[in-house]
Amino acid sequence: MSNQLNIILNGKNIKGNPGETILQLAKRNGIEIPTLCNDPRLKPFSSCFVCVVEVDGMKGMQPSCSTKINEGMKIETENEKVKIARKTALDLMVSNHYADCEAPCKQTCPAGVDVQGYISLIEKGLYSEATALIKETNPLPAICGRVCVRPCEVACRRNHLDEGTAVGIDYMKRFAADMDLFSENRYIPEVAESTGKKVAIIGAGPGGLSSAYFLQQKGHQCDIFEASPNPGGWLRYGIPEYRLPNDILDKEVAAVTELGTNILYNKKLGENLSYKELKKEYDSVILTIGSQRGTLIGCEGDDAENVYSGIDFLRNMEMTGQKYDFEGKTVAVVGGGNTAMDCCRTSLRCGAEKVYVIYRRTEKEMPANPIEIHESKVEGVEYMFLTNPSKVNKDKDGKLKSMTCLKMELGEPDASGRRRPVPIEGSEFDIELDYALAAIGQKTEVNFLEDINEHSDNGKLEVNRWGDIDADKSTLQTGVKSIFAAGDGVTGPATIIEAVAQAKTASRSCHQYLMGLTLEPEPKEFISRRDTFKELTTSDFLGRYQKQIREEMPVLEADDRVNFKEVELGYSDEKVAKHEAERCLECGCTEFHTCDLKKYATQYDADQKHFEGDYHAYELDFSHPFIEIDNNKCIL
Ligand code: SF4
Ligand code: SF4
Ligand code: FES
Incomplete structure (x- = not known):
């Protein structure tokens, strides 16, 4: 023209x-x-x-x-x-977008499970679909539905409305996963055509199983080498059956192996398995070895007979199938974490007459899951807070006789932000004991460094100053290019869901490595958060949403617990699960996957805090029965 x-x-x-x-x-x-x-x-x-x-x-x-x-x-x-x-x-x-892209439950979950999404599927009775959605990021929902520490529930907005009772996120996960696990049409993910690549995974704990689940779907043949005679790692040897029954664990392991993964038992790298052999047969290795060497109390005399590390105590029982005989005995458990809870509650199940938990801070500072603390009290465990052992006293045969303890008071906060316990001078007292279990920490055992480094031709494997495996934080690639690592072996003792999250990162990187791609961590997205503008409180929710009491978990009666039967019984039926699902406030944005503002804010690295100051917080309009109008999200 x-x-x-x-x-x-x-x-x-x-x-x-x-x-x-x-x-x-x-x-x-x-x-x-x-x-x-x-x-x-x-x-x-x-x-x-x-x-x-x-x-x-x-x-x-x-x-x-x-x-x-x-x-x-x-x-x-x-x-x-x-x-x-x-x-x-x-x-x-x-800076004026007072809105949540993602619900806080999802943001807080280390694996980023789409909680709001699966709750909405549960509300519709779509349990296998809910399980499929969970398994996109967490391959172990029936296990985590029982034993996860639930940071999502701490962050749940329902806490503001119903006096600290979050949505039963984990109970619902368990319900959906169990429904799927026991149904005839279980969810089985698609497995891509074989790439011809092989991956050796060291350890069949949560990190190893999750890595295999993700990588096998990509078409890589995964073989897991497990040092013990059974799968599960910490899930089997660290968590007692009254919390996680072995048949549930076995079923969820089978959901991994049915994708084509093999598990080879009684194979320990650095002992009866060498990297030299692995290198010949496998294109890559993922180290998911856990952190399972127990530590003792750390005071004079802690080598006495009948003083055990808590995790050895738990592991030995699972290994031998024999309960410790604590009939009529007095047991002290030293520590305040979840292992301490497993030890004290297990001791009661072994017949102990009295079980004390000795913890140097107060209950408020205990890292253990509050539900575990509550149940331990229901079962009869007694607590000695602000108390620390200073000496283990032996009888003439070297057996534990008593423990000398000191009373403590809380001083200034330490590096962890918790107030440091300080001994009170002259406060020593003795407590007569038959057994003592130390649940105060675990260490990572890396006995294959030499083996790997001697035979590696693409880098050097190293441990950090805490003795954990050194790996790049964003890709989890170790100093050896073909070796990745995930879970407690990298982080030190952490949670199951953190091990799962790490497995997702390590397997993503491993896949990129196997396909000859550049290793790129998951891209960071812009996420708008209401909490960026102000701390949300009860007044932000009261009157806007209906109150609804949480569906509590039915449990075994306290006097029916001197055994290893599962204590938490699960929701009785679908009605309960669906009713609980109705409590979800659906905090995340419906436009999450299609929003252009989020897309461009990510692309141009927008910063919600760049222009701090006044912002508009519009009331949500719920007047239409199906449409929610949120003017906070209008960009005109
Ligand atoms: S409209 Fe877009 S940017 Fe705003 S909350 Fe929703 S997804 Fe996030
Ligand atoms: S109310 Fe629902 S979406 Fe909001 S934080 Fe709780 S579970 Fe997540
Ligand atoms: S698209 Fe041009 S000013 Fe908004």
Whole structure:
């Protein structure tokens, strides 16, 4: 056409149609300019300023959606100045975007499980679909539904409304996973065609099983080498059956092996398995060895007979199938974490007459799950808070006789943020004991460094100053390019869900390595958070949502617990699970997967705190029976 305009777009001479905007011109020429407020059916608003471009000779940036082209126009759509202007526009917008992209439960879950999503599927009775959604990020829902420490429930917004009773996120997970596990049409993920690559995974604990689950789906043959005669690692040898029955564990392990993964038992790297052999047969290795060497009390005399490390105590019972005989005995458990809880509750099940938990801080500082503390008290465990052992006293045969303890008081906070316990001078007292169990920490045992380093030709495996495996934080690749690591062996003793989360990262990196790709961690996304603006309190929820009491977990009567039967019985039926699902406030945004604001805020690295100050917090409009109107999310 003769009346076409000559334009220079990003340094290229092109023809423009008279009357068209820069945005239309760019689009016709395959150049994408971000837009938010523009709707081609309407006259341009020019309010978001995300579509700005630089036009030679014009002052400042021009909104491309409303600026018409002229003869000889020279336009830049992607230079540094344009990017800064777009980022500023987005910073301004998100600084007044009082909205949550993701629910806090999902944000707090180390594995990023889509809690809101699976709860909504449970509400519809779609249990296998709920399980499938959970398994995208956590392959062990029936296990975690029983023993997870539940950081999601601490973060749950329901706590603000119903006096500290979160949505039963974990109980519902257990319900859906059990329904699926025992159904005839269990969820089984698709496995890609074989890539011909093989991965050796060291350890069949939560990290190893999860790594295999993710990698096998990608078509890589996974073989797990397990030092013990049975799978599960800490899940079997550290968690007693009254919390996690072995048949549930076995079923969930089978859901991993049915994808094609093999587990080879009684194989310990550094002992009867060498890296030299593995290297010949496998393209990559993932170390998921756990952190299972127990420590003793750490005071004079702790080598006395009948003083054990808590995890050895728990492991020995599972290994031998024999209970310790504590009939009529007095047992002290030293420590305040979940292992201490497992030790004290197990001691009672072994017949102990009296079980004390000795902890140097107060109950408030105990790292153990509050439910465990509660149940231990119901079962009769007695607590000695602000108390610390200073000496183990032996009889003439070297057997534990008593323990000398000191009373403590809390001083200044230490590195962990908890107040440091300080001994009170002259407060010593003795307590007569038959057994003592130390549940105060675990160490990682890396006995294969030499073996690996002697035979590695692509790097060196190292441990850090705590004795854990050294791996890149974002990819979990170790110093040896073909070896990855995940779980407690990297972090030191942590939680099951953290091991699962690490397995997801390590297997992603391992897959990239096997496919010859550059190792890239999961990209970081922009996430808008209401908490960025203010701390949410009860007043933000009261009157806006209905109160509804939490469906509590039915449990065995206390006097029916001197055995290893599962204490928590699970929701009795679907009605209970669906009723609990109704308590979810659906905190995350429905537009999460399609939102352009989130997409561009991610692309331009927008910062919600850049322009701190006034913001609008609009009331949600629930007047329509099905549509919720949230003006906080309007960007015009
Ligand atoms: S997904 Fe989009 S609309 Fe929803 S809260 Fe996040 S940024 Fe706002
Ligand atoms: S109310 Fe629902 S979406 Fe919100 S934090 Fe709790 S479980 Fe998650
Ligand atoms: S899309 Fe052009 S100003 Fe919003």
